[in-house]
Amino acid sequence: MPLTNREIAAMFENIADMLQIQGESIHRVSAYRNAAQAIRDLPRDVQAIADDGELETIPNVGKIIAEKLTELLTTGKLEFYERLSEEVPPGVVEILHLNGVGPKKAKMFWQDAGITSVDELEKQARAGKLRELSGMGVKSEAKILTAIESLKQHSAETRTPLGIALPSAEAILAQLLALPQAEHGVIAGSIRRARPTIGDVDLLVASDDAPPIMDRFVTMPEVEQVLGHGPTKSSVVLHNGLQADLRVLAAERWGTALQYFSGSQTHNIRIREMARAQGLSLNEHAFTPINGDGAEILCATEEAVYERLGLPWIPPELREDGGEIEAAQAGHLPNLITLEDIRSDLHMHTTWSDGKLSIRQMADAARARGRQFIVITDHSVSSAIANGLSAERLLEQQEEVRRIDAEMEPDFRVFHGVEMDIRADGTLDYPDEVLAQLDFVIASLHVSLQQPREQVTARVLNAIRNPYVDLIGHPRGQLILQRDPADLDMDAVIAAAAEHETALEINANPRRLDLEAQYARRAVEMGVRLAINTDAHTEEQLDQIRYGIMTARRAWVEPQSVINTLTLDEFIEWTQRRIRQGA
Numbered sequence: 001m002p003l004t005n006r007e008i009a010a011m012f013e014n015i016a017d018m019l020q021i022q023g024e025s026i027h028r029v030s031a032y033r034n035a036a037q038a039i040r041d042l043p044r045d046v047q048a049i050a051d052d053g054e055l056e057t058i059p060n061v062g063k064i065i066a067e068k069l070t071e072l073l074t075t076g077k078l079e080f081y082e083r084l085s086e087e088v089p090p091g092v093v094e095i096l097h098l099n100g101v102g103p104k105k106a107k108m109f110w111q112d113a114g115i116t117s118v119d120e121l122e123k124q125a126r127a128g129k130l131r132e133l134s135g136m137g138v139k140s141e142a143k144i145l146t147a148i149e150s151l152k153q154h155s156a157e158t159r160t161p162l163g164i165a166l167p168s169a170e171a172i173l174a175q176l177l178a179l180p181q182a183e184h185g186v187i188a189g190s191i192r193r194a195r196p197t198i199g200d201v202d203l204l205v206a207s208d209d210a211p212p213i214m215d216r217f218v219t220m221p222e223v224e225q226v227l228g229h230g231p232t233k234s235s236v237v238l239h240n241g242l243q244a245d246l247r248v249l250a251a252e253r254w255g256t257a258l259q260y261f262s263g264s265q266t267h268n269i270r271i272r273e274m275a276r277a278q279g280l281s282l283n284e285h286a287f288t289p290i291n292g293d294g295a296e297i298l299c300a301t302e303e304a305v306y307e308r309l310g311l312p313w314i315p316p317e318l319r320e321d322g323g324e325i326e327a328a329q330a331g332h333l334p335n336l337i338t339l340e341d342i343r344s345d346l347h348m349h350t351t352w353s354d355g356k357l358s359i360r361q362m363a364d365a366a367r368a369r370g371r372q373f374i375v376i377t378d379h380s381v382s383s384a385i386a387n388g389l390s391a392e393r394l395l396e397q398q399e400e401v402r403r404i405d406a407e408m409e410p411d412f413r414v415f416h417g418v419e420m421d422i423r424a425d426g427t428l429d430y431p432d433e434v435l436a437q438l439d440f441v442i443a444s445l446h447v448s449l450q451q452p453r454e455q456v457t458a459r460v461l462n463a464i465r466n467p468y469v470d471l472i473g474h475p476r477g478q479l480i481l482q483r484d485p486a487d488l489d490m491d492a493v494i495a496a497a498a499e500h501e502t503a504l505e506i507n508a509n510p511r512r513l514d515l516e517a518q519y520a521r522r523a524v525e526m527g528v529r530l531a532i533n534t535d536a537h538t539e540e541q542l543d544q545i546r547y548g549i550m551t552a553r554r555a556w557v558e559p560q561s562v563i564n565t566l567t568l569d570e571f572i573e574w575t576q577r578r579i580r581q582g583a
Contacts, residue, residue: 163510
């Protein structure tokens with residue numbers, strides 16, 4: 001089996017960790033870590049890029065790393081990685097992932113005490129032997145045991161889905177902003193950049209009176225453990241396993257702090273390089289003349305930070321060093337889609353299959369949220385566990401949809417569709433004569449997702465080529481941190497979708513967020529239309545549309561690329577385009 005992008009990225013992350021433990025320069029460590037992130041975010045397979053001789057076009061991949069990628073892709077092994085793995089025991093890398101343990105301390109445990117695993121570290125700590133090491137004491141030893149317990153409860157390798165992290169962060173921030181000392185605040189970090197999974201929560205609050213805010217933060221009922229409680233920064237672990245960090249700062253320094261703590265690291269490196277080219281040093285506090293001649297330059301807004309560098313403000317979702325700085329310099333930043341652009345939701349389920357609301361209840365709930373029309377898309381017959389509809393039940397449901405549509409017209413429209421399974425053998429659940437009677441057809445992978453690439457890709461391509469299939473739902477079938485996506489040839493899928501004018505879905509359920517941003521961006525570049533749908537089974541899930549919007553913004557998506565922004569007449573016209581063309 002060829003290595004996946006994720007497997008290659010994980011290997012490069014391990015290389016960075018091992019080099020860091022060995023004391024290599026931060027530039028060399030960062031080179032591998034940045035390359036790992038770039039590979040993980042690629043919209044294409046590394047192998048396909050290598051076959052085209054374009055490895056060095058990957059962000060953060062230069063000649064040396066490209067050579068290592070070539071070796072890995074050609075032989076399935078990387079001699080450099082294997083040598084490092086012999087030099088640095090894997091358990092020492094795991095120790096590095098403990099909260100509060102840096103590379104120097106991990107190396108000290110290994111080389112000075114012969115500790116090569118977390119289990120050995122715990123035994124030594126409980127025996128009171130760590131305090132005998134240089135720079136360690138009773139308190140340091142206790143902190144190590146606390147970090148190990150935290151690791152056991154909340155694996156350091158496990159990130160938190162955006163759908164859990166964002167509401168948690170919002171609830172905490174709301175409590176802090178209710179204090180009279182708080183002027184304003186924001187959620188920064190990877191949440192603000194809308195990454196699908198989150199390492200920890202970064203909160204910023206502007207205030208001239210920090211202590212009451214810090215005291216409230218560390219005593220909130222959501223807090224399981226206080227990691228640190230300082231005058232301007234505190235850190236806690238929440239009961240859901242998330243680490244949350246709060247920084248309180250003066251309002252006049254807000255812009256530089258918000259820009260810095262929003263990240264990403266690679267974006268910020270580019271920004272600091274631009275500052276240095278202007279003779280300035282930039283950190284979270286201010287701009288400072290490098291020659292020391294002159295006062296600090298404070299920025300109360302992010303806009304002021306970017307303006308000082310000669311750039312327009314760059315939306316945080318774009319800040320991944322994926323061309324956003326060049327686009328800003330050229331005046332070509334995208335007009336990113338917003339929730340206000342969404343007119344419809346084209347994927348939802350009712351009590352006819354596995355939903356919790358009736359058709360009318362779902363329609364009323366969608367209209368209350370500002371939608372102008374919806375499509376009812378219950379499961380097809382193969383989804384027996386979801387009470388999927390036989391062809392007879394599907395057409396019986398259509399009568400109810402038509403009745404409710406007539407009652408709500410003209411202020412709101414309800415269309416009839418289906419989410420149809422793409423079977424394991426590549427066939428579809430309904431014949432064309434049934435599909436022809438529907439307003440909108442989604443085809444989705446739900447079973448046999450671990451089939452070989454050629455087989456699972458052929459199934460999706462067969463659905464794309466069907467003239468009655470309008471949309472491929474959650475194309476890769478992933479469940480974030482629970483189930484790996486299907487090993488689809490996304491180049492082939494996107495090309496076919498462009499050829500046959502089939503839309504691809506960004507499923508807004510935060511457990512899915514599928515398509516991921518890198519594939520959605522590639523699809524739009526290839527001329528494919530996207531749909532952003534909730535796949536709602538309850539009323540509350542209709543509100544998850546925001547996660548789909550956030551993912552689309554990460555993908556540089558503009559409103560005109562999304563069919564949910566179409567007017568009613570434009571939507572009806574779009575659904576008829578392929579059939580009229582005899583596709």
